[in-house]
Amino acid sequence: MIFQSFREVNQAFHQSMTQTTQRLGITAIQYFVLKIVSENPGIGLNELSDKIFSVTSTASGIVDRMVRAGWLSRERPPTNRRSISLTLTSEGRDLAGRVKALRQSQLTAIISQISTEDVAELQRIHKQIVNIIQRQREEENHEYK
Numbered sequence: 001m002i003f004q005s006f007r008e009v010n011q012a013f014h015q016s017m018t019q020t021t022q023r024l025g026i027t028a029i030q031y032f033v034l035k036i037v038s039e040n041p042g043i044g045l046n047e048l049s050d051k052i053f054s055v056t057s058t059a060s061g062i063v064d065r066m067v068r069a070g071w072l073s074r075e076r077p078p079t080n081r082r083s084i085s086l087t088l089t090s091e092g093r094d095l096a097g098r099v100k101a102l103r104q105s106q107l108t109a110i111i112s113q114i115s116t117e118d119v120a121e122l123q124r125i126h127k128q129i130v131n132i133i134q135r136q137r138e139e140e141n142h143e144y145k
Contacts, residue, residue, distance in 0.1 A: 020102055026071075026095065033062055034071060034088065034096040042085045071095060 017028045026034075029052065036051050037043055043051075049059035063086065066072040071092035075085045088096065111119060 016106065017103070020106065021099060024095065024099055024102070026099070029062060030066060030071075031096070031099050033059075033066060034092055034099070037072060037086050037088050038093065038096050041087050044083050044085065046083075048086065066092070 014028065017031070021028050021031045032052055033048065036048060040047070040051075045056055045059055045063065048063070049056045052059060052062075054062075063072060063074065067074050070089055073087045073089050075087070077083060077085050114122075
């Protein structure tokens with residue numbers, strides 16, 4: 001029951017994010033790529049694909065479109081000609097900032113309708129669930145070694 005609730009919240013969040021990004025002319029995945037590259041300047045394609053839970057060929061197609069749009073810069077490091085290094089262009093930084101600001105105002109409007117106590121309780125419970133899941137994963141990893 002609780003995991004169904006998590007799924008519903010996640011789905012509603014994703015639908016809202018899709019609407020927001022479409023208003024600015026990008027897809028949700030393109031925004032996530034902008035966000036990840038912003039937080040990890042010089043990130044390579046393999047690491048990016050891991051972070052967006054995608055195969056490298058899919059991530060490469062997304063990056064190609066974003067380079068053509070002028071949001072990303074792709075360079076080959078002189079020390080490793082087989083890899084690429086991704087950075088945001090000034091247009092990409094501007095776009096990422098606009099999406100982030102819009103999302104922040106939307107999320108603030110949602111959270112402002114929930115009491116401070118309920119928000120704190122929700123955060124406490126989520127942290128507890130995450131800790132339990134992490135402990136279980138660690139125990140399973142030790143069992144299989």
